Amino acid sequence: AQSVAQPEDQVNVAEGNPLTVKCTYSVSGNPYLFWYVQYPNRGLQFLLKYITGDNLVKGSYGFEAEFNKSQTSFHLKKPSALVSDSALYFCAVRDGEVVNFNKFYFGSGTKLNVKP
Amino acid sequence: EADIYQTPRYLVIGTGKKITLECSQTMGHDKMYWYQQDPGMELHLIHYSYGVNSTEKGDLSSESTVSRIRTEHFPLTLESARPSHTSQYLCASSDxxxxxxxxxxxxxxx
Known part of the structure; x- marks a missing residue:
């Protein structure tokens, strides 16, 4: 079965400190992995993706994520958090099986709070 | 900024009314999706479409129905709204x- 786990409901970090939002996944084939951010009363905005190649991917607003195949993880990181980064973050995986290739599986979301 | 539009943004309606939530995209994507999300909570896939005249039910059982007559348009209809339908509905498309x-x-x- 395909699934995504975000083990932390909430992450608190001080402005200027590095942040990490964790994500682990389970998928039968090669995973396509994504991070999205959601601000209140808005849809999801795409941050970054891993398809193939370099395990460290860079995305929008200074975010990056590291793909670790052995640990089946895709943690989101940023070297220096901003108060404006406070939002809800979702990790997603695209099914590697050809039959269900079009379905995305989302984690339960992690609320990031960045305090001044 | 993605070219995908939903109307209305906010809707308050009485029990028993029929409603249609509109979703349109101008990117020419074949694949479209509807998700239901309670505020600040996880997303639940309720419908998806691979292309025109193709629709499938998602992982969460829903009393809503969808249609895909044109590539760019993927409306969701509730024949008889109930308080349990109160939620946020997100439409998506993919390349x-x-x-x-x-x-x-x-x-x-x-």
């Missing part, structure tokens, strides 16, 4: 890789 989301419709059924 070969990521999904692009609309701004959502916040539905309240009184």
């Amino acid at each position: 070969f890789y990521e999904q692009y989301f609309g701004p959502g419709t916040r539905l309240t059924v009184t």
Whole structure:
């Protein structure tokens, strides 16, 4: 079965400190992995993706994520958090099986709070 | 900014009314999706479409129905709204890789 786990409901970090939002996944084939951010009363905005190649991917607003195949993880990181980064973050995986290739599986979301 | 639109953005309606939530995209994507999301909570896939005249039910059972007569248009209909339908509904489309989301419709059924 395909699934995504975000083990932390909430992450608190001080402005200027590095942040990490964790994500682990389970998928039968090669995973396509994504991070999205959601601000209140808005849809999801795409941050970054891993398809193939370099395990460290860079995305929008200074975010990056590291793909670790052995640990089946895709943690989101940023070297220096901003108060404006406070939002809800979702990790997603695209099914590697050809039959269900079009379905995305989302984690339960992690609320990031960045305090001044 | 993704070219995917949802109307209305907010809707308050009484029990028993029929409603249609509109979703349109101008990117020419074949694949489109509807998700239901309670505020600040996880997303639940309720419907998806591979292309024109193709629709499938998602992982969460829903009393809503969808249609896909044109590539760019993927409306969702509730024949008889109930308070349990109160939620946010997100529409998305995808190319070969990521999904692009609309701004959502916040539905309240009184």
